[in-house]
Amino acid sequence: MSNHRKNVRTPLKVRLRIEHPLHGELILTTRDISDCGVYVLMDQAQDKLSIGERVSGQVQGLPMEAPILQLEVVRVEAMGVGLRFVRD
Known part of the structure; x- marks a missing residue:
């Protein structure tokens, strides 16, 4: 399978707090990040998130409070989900 990604992924393991309208707060771990999004590890992601959800x-865990970003689910796999940064 070829990889036609526009943005290079950088491995990054940090804790990410996700706020979901139905499931509430989820604390997840990232796998990698790029200019356009982030991949988070999530057991049974297909039971929690659907493509298109925001x-x-x-x-979490930085010396200062990080900004809260809006993200859209663009990929759901058994290991986790791909989230795109929403830039309105």
């Missing part, structure tokens, strides 16, 4: 996310 969530808010905030990196």
